[in-house]
Amino acid sequence: MTHFAHLIIGTGQATGTLLGKLIPTNETIGVIEADKVGGSCVNYGCTPTKTLVASAKAFYQAKRGDFYGFHSENLTLDFSTVRDRMNSIRNGSSNGLASWMNNTPNVTLIMGKASFTGDKKIKVNDQTYTADNIYINIGTRPSAPPIPGLDTVNWLDSARLLDLENIPEHLIVIGGGYIGVEFAQVYRRFGARVSIIQRNSQLMPREDKDVADAIKEFIENEGITIYCGANTTNIIQKSDHKEVEIEINGASKTLSGDQILVAAGRTPNSDTLNLENTGIKTNTRGFIEVDTYCQTTVEGVFAVGDVNGHGGFTHTAVNDAEIVLDRLFEGGRTLGDRNMVYGLFTDPPLGRVGLTEKEAIKSGKKVLKAIKPMSKISRAKEMGETNGFVKILVDAETDLILGASILGVGGDEIINMFATLIHSNITYKEYRKVVLVHPTVSELMPWTLDGLQEIK
Numbered sequence: 001m002t003h004f005a006h007l008i009i010g011t012g013q014a015t016g017t018l019l020g021k022l023i024p025t026n027e028t029i030g031v032i033e034a035d036k037v038g039g040s041c042v043n044y045g046c047t048p049t050k051t052l053v054a055s056a057k058a059f060y061q062a063k064r065g066d067f068y069g070f071h072s073e074n075l076t077l078d079f080s081t082v083r084d085r086m087n088s089i090r091n092g093s094s095n096g097l098a099s100w101m102n103n104t105p106n107v108t109l110i111m112g113k114a115s116f117t118g119d120k121k122i123k124v125n126d127q128t129y130t131a132d133n134i135y136i137n138i139g140t141r142p143s144a145p146p147i148p149g150l151d152t153v154n155w156l157d158s159a160r161l162l163d164l165e166n167i168p169e170h171l172i173v174i175g176g177g178y179i180g181v182e183f184a185q186v187y188r189r190f191g192a193r194v195s196i197i198q199r200n201s202q203l204m205p206r207e208d209k210d211v212a213d214a215i216k217e218f219i220e221n222e223g224i225t226i227y228c229g230a231n232t233t234n235i236i237q238k239s240d241h242k243e244v245e246i247e248i249n250g251a252s253k254t255l256s257g258d259q260i261l262v263a264a265g266r267t268p269n270s271d272t273l274n275l276e277n278t279g280i281k282t283n284t285r286g287f288i289e290v291d292t293y294c295q296t297t298v299e300g301v302f303a304v305g306d307v308n309g310h311g312g313f314t315h316t317a318v319n320d321a322e323i324v325l326d327r328l329f330e331g332g333r334t335l336g337d338r339n340m341v342y343g344l345f346t347d348p349p350l351g352r353v354g355l356t357e358k359e360a361i362k363s364g365k366k367v368l369k370a371i372k373p374m375s376k377i378s379r380a381k382e383m384g385e386t387n388g389f390v391k392i393l394v395d396a397e398t399d400l401i402l403g404a405s406i407l408g409v410g411g412d413e414i415i416n417m418f419a420t421l422i423h424s425n426i427t428y429k430e431y432r433k434v435v436l437v438h439p440t441v442s443e444l445m446p447w448t449l450d451g452l453q454e455i456k
């Protein structure tokens, strides 16, 4: 039996943050990983997908040569170079993290699957480890929805899609959330025919309808077929293709494709840990219950990242780790203080922070709203990228910004400015006075506020 001061299970992004502050204590640290070091973000999520988004955008923009004033006929995609670029970046990050741990004297990296045999007792490869503090950072995995016939075909999840060596002829995407939508646009731009089957009546159902409709419109304009309010009723493997049967508006329809991506939610990995041997509780969906400091129902055992159900993004996983470190050392951050911010990395991207319009209205506050289309923003026009719009919501009583949705070029970067304003409690009237660089898309954000009107 080996004892550590700190034992971290899983090497998602929260783990790097924890190590940054735990290593200088010179206390002993064990880190357990069942698969690739770096977790989903580096190996299967943010990093590889954003390299694909970049390649797809470059290819798409090159094809718009006539618009920008150059000739770009007969462009071809070299998908193996696209994949090499993706693999070299994701492998570089994973190897870099592993070598950091392996070369740090007070860190022991243990490869294997962890499971609990007691509150603070872990088994990996028949070895037992104990620790003063345990940090569970084991993430989630793609869900396999109970669709008849799904288990009879060779379907792809978001990780397996990244291993494809060829562009599908027709990629059928089941699920119209952010993962499905990002992949749909990327593969469409690489030349595949793409269809999205979305059970909800709205694509991107967590967004306001105006935002979701705008995203739907611009990806449809690129040639993606979207079936909203569609139920997948059966999947059949034919000799050289797959058939997906759907029900939409009371009628049946069959789609034929060579590849199926299922992007219909994620399942927490807590079921891999034998938590029944501990006092650690999970909720009905399998997420580990934590208090506002990310501590589980067992003192000294923390759960950070997607597995605690409070985030679902790399930046929230990192923030969870910072909250735990504040609890252990100094600083007062809690889960309750966090303003939700996120990006959808389509082209153009969406950045969203704080409340949606739906949520703001539901809050019962008196809400002011300002909207500006990207087509009215000079820099967007100059760049020839005018899809989307900006929506800013303000609390009429306090003048504080309640939320913002920035759908348009630079939206994924601009949103961080709104996150900062909300975090710092800066009123919109104060923000209106700031001088910003011209010509930029962000310079128009304070000006957009001149259009604030009460939502009736």
Ligand SMILES: Cc1cc2nc3c(=O)[nH]c(=O)nc-3n(C[C@H](O)[C@H](O)[C@H](O)COP(=O)(O)OP(=O)(O)OC[C@H]3O[C@@H](n4cnc5c(N)ncnc54)[C@H](O)[C@@H]3O)c2cc1C
Pocket (backbone or CB within 6 Å): 009, 010, 011, 012, 013, 014, 015, 032, 033, 034, 035, 036, 037, 038, 039, 040, 041, 042, 044, 045, 046, 049, 112, 113, 114, 115, 137, 138, 139, 140, 158, 179, 269, 272, 273, 304, 305, 306, 307, 312, 313, 314, 315, 317, 345
């Ligand atoms: C396609 C895709 C795109 C994404 N894009 C973005 C994005 O653009 N921006 C963003 O913020 N987020 C994005 N995400 C989400 C992001 O990847 C996760 O929120 C982030 O990785 C945080 O995960 P985590 O640290 O909780 O766990 P993970 O990163 O999943 O790490 C968990 C680790 O624990 C290991 N593990 C699991 N069980 C055990 C066990 N029993 N024993 C030992 N080890 C175990 C796993 O092998 C894994 O390495 C994306 C996700 C996907 C799938």
